[in-house]
Amino acid sequence: MEANPSVSSGRSGLTHAEPLIIERSAPGRCGHSLPASFGHPETASADIPSACLRSQPAALPEVDEMTVVRHFTRLSAWNHSIDSGMYPLGSCTMKYNPRINEALARLPSFSDLHPYLPASHCQGALQLMWELAQYLAEIAGFAEVTLAPAAGAHGEWTGMKMIRAYHRAQGNPRRRVLVPDTAHGTNPASSKLCGYNVVEIKSGPEGILQPEAVAQVMDDSVAAIMITNPNTLGLFESGIGDIADIVHAQGGLVYCDGANLNSMMGVARPGDMDIDVLQFNLHKTFATPHGGGGPGSGPVGVCAKLVPFLPIPRVAKKEGQYLLEEDHPQSIGRVKSFYGNFAVMLRAYAYIREMGGGGLKQASQMAVLAANYLRAKLEGHYHLPYPSRSLHEVIFSDQNLAETKVSTLDIAKRLLDHGFHPPTIYFPLVVHGALMIEPTETENIETLDEFAAALLAIEQEAQHNPDQVRAAPQRTVVGRLDEVKAAREPVLRWPTKD
Amino acid sequence: MNIPGELKYSKEHEWVRVDGTIITLGITDYAQEELGDIVNVELPDEGDEVHREESFGAVESVKASSEFFSPVTGKVTEVNEPLLDAPETLNEDPYDEGWMIKVELSKPAELDDLMDADAYQTYIQEESK
Amino acid sequence: MRYIPHTKRDVERMLEAVGADSVDKLFDSIPERFQLQRDLALPSPLDEEALIRHFNQLADGNCSSAKCGASFLGAGAYWHHIPxxxxxxxxxxxxxxxxxxxxxxxxxxxxxxxxxxxxxxxxxxxxxxxxxxxxxxxxxxxxxxxxxxxxxxxxxxxxxxxxxxxxxxxxxxxxxxxxxxxxxxxxxxxxxxxxxxxxxxxxxxxxxxxxxxxxxxxxxxxxxxxxxxxxxxxxxxxxxxxxxxxxxxxxxxxxxxxxxxxxxxxxxxxxxxxxxxxxxxxxxxxxxxxxxxxxxxxxxxxxxxxxxxxxxxxxxxxxxxxxxxxxxxxxxxxxxxxxxxxxxLSLLGKTGFAELARTNAANARELCRRLDELPGVQRKFSAPFFNEFVVQIEGDVPQKLHQMAQSGIIGGLALEKFYPELSNCLLLCATEMNTLDQVERLVAALES
CATH class of the missing domain: 3.40.640.10 (Type I PLP-dependent aspartate aminotransferase-like (Major domain))
Incomplete structure (x- = not known):
């Protein structure tokens, strides 16, 4: 297939210039209609000391409703999104976000539900949470699941807190956590927040962790190993059984970052691999929207011996009634207000109910097939640093283009001109100039072909017309932005008059 | 590459100017060039202890944060406060306006392990091979 | 499966390109002992219509702020109109x-x-x-x-x-x-x-x-x-x-x-x-x-x-x-x-946001004034408030709340759980979403 920016997807429509909304403001305009108060307006602040009252109203814009709608519609047109085109960010699992889930999340019986209603008045919500926790426990093979964490990193931290609480209950919280060099940055950061020193372990020449490397540093000062399986190179950590044995033999625990669970549903379960704790990323594996970076949801599954340490409150079912329990003396405590990101859980629940066990397995199978298909198409044109079997994602590098001086960043920017969001770049850190491609199961073969064709065209451009690649992107609303200026002279809000 | 002859150098690409038991510490021209456009600097407070081979601060470009490890042990007597607001000085004038901290040495013998300008020149040539 | 586009033919083409004879083959890096030898024990898949029906059933077990008729719950989660x-x-x-x-x-x-x-x-x-x-x-x-x-x-x-x-x-x-x-x-x-x-x-x-x-x-x-x-x-x-x-x-x-x-x-x-x-x-x-x-x-x-x-x-x-x-x-x-x-915030704007705040404060004051007039109900604290406040009531608070809830009135939050010394106290909130009619129903319920 011919790939040329002028015919690739995603390059159409008018692009409007649009200023900051404050620049559209004119005194006296407004975009709201408020109910009148039944209390007397003049009583509103009479009893409040004047020092506590605003001396002047906050400088919000003054605009009519259509101006607001038009403003944000125009901004939206400047975004690439899954809805606009393929978004193959590795380790982010940018799959289609089903529309029925959006409709269900907007049912007022859920969206207007107050978290402090008596349990008798929110049985539907509690049932949904209880069942979702059961489903996740079954999918990943754990004894119990907490839904409280608000995001993947929050889940990591919650999991590590439980590990620490467990060790403390054994008499010694221990000092160190082992983290492979392929891990996401959140892993060491979450460990640190739990008071642990991080020991980095180098992965082996084949891109996976070698049990001997773990054995070398493992002792009784190590609380846990934090492993990502499959790892960020898209490879299954096939030594996981031996690694778990080595860690467990010294009393340590095995944490698994579940970022890449989309490769394994219905095929294999982390809990069956002697993994003790895992966080789910509902916004990845279970198709809830990424929302421009959030909100996510990061439930955590644990093996039986960690159940006493789960955060509170926990959703329980007793005599056919659902309720929230707080009386768990060994719990790590509260990790968030209320019960977690319910509206995200709801969408994941709807996704699982629509897919069923067979559908989830098919999703994982097709995600892995799609990644391998892209790999087959691109291998030989881009450098493949780790040739072992890929699962849900494949990592290439810019090494074969070194002579052209075209870098991974240039390739990424040029992909924008071809109408595709680039893959994750420069990660994992063990690959110099990494391009980390995760197509997911929801892109059809024609789109996969177009994406591969675009990357092949860029490779040709790099060989024959490298300047064009280095000058990309040309077809976006702005070109490459001056990030040094942004950091040295930070402008983090619009100018104020007061 | 500017490598002033009167300074001493560490393998971490720091320079040291010795003045009795007080030294002035900064990063070399080579270091600033390797780091690229510097956008943020973190320094210890006056009065803090620094220890040899332990981190005393960080220098950051847009996409990287590099820790710097002290070549000496001692107490911080002065900090280049203006640098915190003008980190680009490290790019523009690493040996003068871009100095980072002054340290009162508690183990002056540690200076013996530093390189002179010639040795440092050779060192970076080796390293960039 | 409507979220997965790959037909049998597509799968064959892709497998051919990959050089694998089956999809299972792609998972051969996972040791066999770790591969799941059974189907996941999850409910059968639901079509869109069945999914909606199921959610409506779940929704029947919920009493949202609009559905329950009169809610005065705040305590960190405030019910506001979203344009x-x-x-x-x-x-x-x-x-x-x-x-x-x-x-x-x-x-x-x-x-x-x-x-x-x-x-x-x-x-x-x-x-x-x-x-x-x-x-x-x-x-x-x-x-x-x-x-x-x-x-x-x-x-x-x-x-x-x-x-x-x-x-x-x-x-x-x-x-x-x-x-x-x-x-x-x-x-x-x-x-x-x-x-x-x-x-x-x-x-x-x-x-x-x-x-x-x-x-x-x-x-x-x-x-x-x-x-x-x-x-x-x-x-x-x-x-x-x-x-x-x-x-x-x-x-x-x-x-x-x-x-x-x-x-x-x-x-x-x-x-x-x-x-x-x-x-x-x-x-x-x-x-x-x-x-x-x-x-x-x-x-x-x-x-x-x-x-x-x-x-x-x-x-x-x-x-x-x-x-x-x-x-x-x-x-x-x-x-x-x-x-x-x-x-x-753009829709509400400079004047609308200030007006919304005043409406909240005014409604809460009216609610407070009416409750304060009731025998057996008393404001607990003298400090000025914004849109929620604490009252002390006579009698069994949980029972009272339960009774009101049965008739669709969520009469605020019993504070005992958070502050044991405030065992007979309720935290009540009024926003622009509450109506005078709701206030009157609450007053009537507390009177009885």
């Missing part, structure tokens, strides 16, 4: 199906919207720098305390007002439990405000930060100016958490009254209740602490042609660069909730 335009705009896939704006050229919509959010929240809370990264009000407060400990490295005590929402205090406790910091509680007075004498006594050069809530968890308005003076005299940092963001339409911006960090729960700005989540953690501070902040920041800059654009900036603070040395492990950019807040 239809907010909901409609959030459904634009260009926004909600995008990810963190790692490629700025393809994410100017999200980036400019967050820049506008940062600007509007900065104006509301009186801070120079605002992020859009925190999960909720409680975790934002905890992150603020961690930041204060970084900025005040030699100080190890943290003072928490006991009038701070108990769940927020609990979350701070969990977050800080592995730091050397000691958390101490500052009591509240019989007026329902932080005890300033106790605060003054606890403050000294070992205190890194003080966390106060405005309005506090009892609904009352704290004297932030005095608190700020006391805290700063001791060289500590003041963190003010805004429990109800609509109060900012009426009350002075905490940043202008001495708060060094302002956090808060922004759920009320366009996100809705959603059984308590997602929240939107507000987080702002002054420029001098910017490099100590957790979370993503959007900054304005230009491209090669001098066109204005926006990027994620000052990123070296973050986990993907600093890893274990990061200011926080946070990776989230609470994008969609921040977008909702930006649209919501």
């Amino acid at each position: 239809a335009a907010v909901g409609q705009m959030l459904l634009r896939g260009e926004f909600f199906t995008a990810y963190t704006p790692y490629q700025p050229e393809a994410s100017q919509g999200t980036l400019q919207a967050i820049f506008e959010y940062q600007s509007m929240i900065a104006a509301l809370i009186g801070c120079e720098v605002v992020n859009a990264s925190m999960y909720d009000g409680a975790t934002a407060a905890a992150e603020a305390l961690l930041m204060a400990l970084r900025a005040q490295r030699k100080r190890k005590r943290i003072l928490l007002g006991r009038a701070v929402h108990p769940e927020h205090r609990a979350v701070c406790q969990t977050y800080l439990s592995e730091t050397p910091a000691a958390l101490e509680s500052i009591p509240f007075t019989t007026a329902g405000l932080t005890d300033l004498d106790a605060l003054a006594q606890a403050l000294d050069e070992t205190v890194a930060a003080v966390l106060i809530q405005q309005p506090n968890a009892l609904g009352n308005i704290e004297d932030l100016e005095t608190i700020g003076r006391l805290v700063h005299e001791a060289g500590a940092l003041l963190v003010v958490s805004v429990l109800e963001p609509v109060s900012l339409g009426l009350l002075e911006a905490p940043g202008k009254l001495g708060a060094d960090v302002v956090t808060g729960e922004g759920m009320g700005l366009g996100s809705g209740l959603n059984f308590g989540g997602p929240g939107l953690g507000l987080f702002g501070t002054q420029q001098k602490f910017a490099w100590q902040m957790p979370g993503r920041l959007v900054g304005q800059t230009t491209d090669e042609q001098e066109r204005t654009g926006y990027v994620l900036t000052m990123a070296t603070r973050e986990q993907h660069i600093r890893r274990a040395r990061a200011t926080s492990n946070i990776c989230t950019n609470e994008g969609l909730c921040a977008l909702a807040a930006a649209i919501h």
